[in-house]
Structures are given as structure tokens and as C-alpha cells.
Amino acid sequence: MQNAALRAAGLDCAYVAFRVAPDQLESALGGLRALGFVGANLTIPHKETGFRLMSETSDEAKSLGAVNTVVFTEERMVGHNTDVYGFLEPLRRDGVNLAGTRAVVLGAGGAARGVVYGLLREGADVTIVNRNRERAALLAESMASVLPNGSGPAAYGAGSSDAAEAVRKCELLVNATAAGMAPNVDDLPPVEPEWIGPDTMVADLIYRPPVTALMRIAQDKGCRTMNGLPMLVHQGAESLRLWLGIEPDLAAMEQAAAQALANS
Numbered sequence: 018m019q020n021a022a023l024r025a026a027g028l029d030c031a032y033v034a035f036r037v038a039p040d041q042l043e044s045a046l047g048g049l050r051a052l053g054f055v056g057a058n059l060t061i062p063h064k065e066t067g068f069r070l071m072s073e074t075s076d077e078a079k080s081l082g083a084v085n086t087v088v089f090t091e092e093r094m095v096g097h098n099t100d101v102y103g104f105l106e107p108l109r110r111d112g113v114n115l116a117g118t119r120a121v122v123l124g125a126g127g128a129a130r131g132v133v134y135g136l137l138r139e140g141a142d143v144t145i146v147n148r149n150r151e152r153a154a155l156l157a158e159s160m161a162s163v164l165p166n167g168s169g170p171a172a173y174g175a176g177s178s179d180a181a182e183a184v185r186k187c188e189l190l191v192n193a194t195a196a197g198m199a200p201n202v203d204d205l206p207p208v209e210p211e212w213i214g215p216d217t218m219v220a221d222l223i224y225r226p227p228v229t230a231l232m233r234i235a236q237d238k239g240c241r242t243m244n245g246l247p248m249l250v251h252q253g254a255e256s257l258r259l260w261l262g263i264e265p266d267l268a269a270m271e272q273a274a275a276q277a278l279a280n281s
């Protein structure tokens with residue numbers, strides 16, 4: 018996906034993946050910088066450790082305590098987080114106005130954290146539902162201090178009557194759990210199909226498979242759905258803007274990503 022964008026921009030650059038052991042991140046980043054790399058993406062499990070290694074971080078990275086994009090400058094390592102942009106931009110392009118929207122986020126892990134933060138920042142009314150209720154409550158509590166005047170989102174455990182009511186009333190349902198991701202394609206996140214109404218938009222962060230069990234249920238009810246591929250593409254495009262100042266060819270990126278997923 019990134020290399021497709023680099024080719025489309027006519028740049029003599031390459032994007033490569035390295036597997037780095039958790040205790041080697043600092044050396045790896047120092048090495049990349051010494052080798053003249055313009056930057057790097059960090060993914061699981063490096064986003065939080067990476068945050069602590071940066072000399073400077075963006076506001077979003079600070080709010081989430083996590084960095085997914087590193088920009089090397091002469092003197093510094095600057096950490097950004099493009100996951101929030103990646104989640105919000107496809108919704109914006111789809112014409113979704115989040116201000117005042119009743120949204121339920123399923124999940125309370127790293128991805129849910131970025132999603133909840135982005136939704137709150139856009140003025141949505143957010144409820145978190147997670148299998149582990151305590152983890153949902155902790156995420157809600159941490160978000161209350163992130164945003165000015167934030168009272169924090171509501172947080173419920175899976176299967177509770179509060180969770181059912183929140184999903185029934187919501188206009189946007191986001192799956193930020195790993196339930197339904199290949200190879201466990203029949204797994205459903207913590208939501209009962211009968212809770213989902215036809216006017217709810219369902220966004221699943223999963224992109225493998227391209228249509229999840231949750232999305233299939235929602236589509237059968239006539240709901241609008243979106244998978245995780247646009248988020249993947251937009252967070253990556255924003256990284257390219259930060260590293261190179263280019264406007265990436267989004268269509269080329271999406272096509273390359275879809276092709277790579279189909280072949281994997």
C-alpha cells in the first residue's frame with residue numbers, strides 16, 4: 018500500500034517491514050535514524066513504548082499515550098498518531114456528521130482508545146461496551162481527563178441491559194474488538210443481532226475478512242456498513258504526508274491493500 022503510493026508519486030523510496038523485539042525498539046529506532054530513514058510506523062506492541070522514546074509528540078499522541086508514526090529530523094524523533102485521523106476521515110468522506118451522534122464502541126483495547134478519543138473530540142455521545150467491563154470502565158475514566166469539560170463516556174459490560182439499550186438507541190456502532198477477525202470469522206463482538214436497528218451505521222475496524230459476521234448481519238437489516246480497510250489506508254496516507262509532504266494516491270493505496278489482502 019505504501020509502496021504503491023511511493024511509485025504513484027514517482028519517488029525513489031521504499032517502505033519495508035522489520036520485526037523488532039520489544040526490548041530492542043530504542044536501538045532499532047536509533048539505527049533507522051543513523052541509516053537516513055525519513056521515518057517509521059510502529060505497530061503492536063511498540064506504540065506505547067515508542068511514545069516514551071520520542072523527543073517530541075503531537076497532541077493526539079499525547080492524549081493516547083501511543084505513537085504509530087515517527088518522523089526523524091536532524092535533531093529529534095517526533096511521534097505522531099495517525100490512527101484517529103484514519104478512523105475519522107472515511108466517516109467524514111462518507112458524509113457522517115459525528116457531532117451529537119449516539120455512538121457505541123465495542124472494545125476497550127488500543128484501537129478502541131483511538132476511536133473513542135476521536136468520536137469524543139468530534140462531539141459524539143459515546144458509550145463503550147466490552148467483554149471485560151472493568152477494562153471498559155478504565156478506558157472511560159481515562160478519557161474523562163483527556164478532553165476539556167469531558168465527563169467521560171458511559172461504560173458497560175457485554176450482555177448487560179444497559180449495553181442492549183445503548184446499542185438499540187445508537188446511530189453509529191463501531192466494532193473495535195478482534196472478534197470476527199480471520200481465522201475466527203464466525204465470532205461476533207459483544208452485541209446481540211436483535212439489538213441492531215436498520216438505521217444504525219455499522220463500522221467494523223476489521224479488514225480481514227472484508228465482510229465480517231457483524232457486517233453481514235447489519236447488511237441483512239439494511240444498515241450502512243464500512244470495514245477497516247479505509248481506516249488502514251487513511252492512517253497510512255497521513256503518515257506519508259508527515260514523512261514526505263506528498264498528497265498520496267489514495268486509490269492506488271486502497272487497490273494495493275485490497276490486492277495484498279486478497280492474496281494473503
Ligand SMILES: NC(=O)c1ccc[n+]([C@@H]2O[C@H](COP(=O)([O-])OP(=O)(O)OC[C@H]3O[C@@H](n4cnc5c(N)ncnc54)[C@H](OP(=O)(O)O)[C@@H]3O)[C@@H](O)[C@H]2O)c1
Pocket residue numbers: 061103123124125126127128129147148149152193194195196198204205206207222223224245246248249250252
Ligand atoms: N483498520 C485498522 O486500521 C485497524 C487499526 C487498529 C486495529 N484494528 C483492529 O481492531 C481490533 C482490535 O485491535 P486492538 O489493537 O485494540 O487489540 P487489543 O488491544 O488486543 O484489544 C482487543 C479487544 O478485543 C476484545 N476481544 C478480543 N476477542 C474478543 C472476543 N472473542 N469476543 C469479544 N471481545 C473480544 C477485547 O476484549 P477484552 O478486553 O474483554 O479482552 C479487547 O476489547 C483488531 O481486530 C485489529 O485488527 C484495525
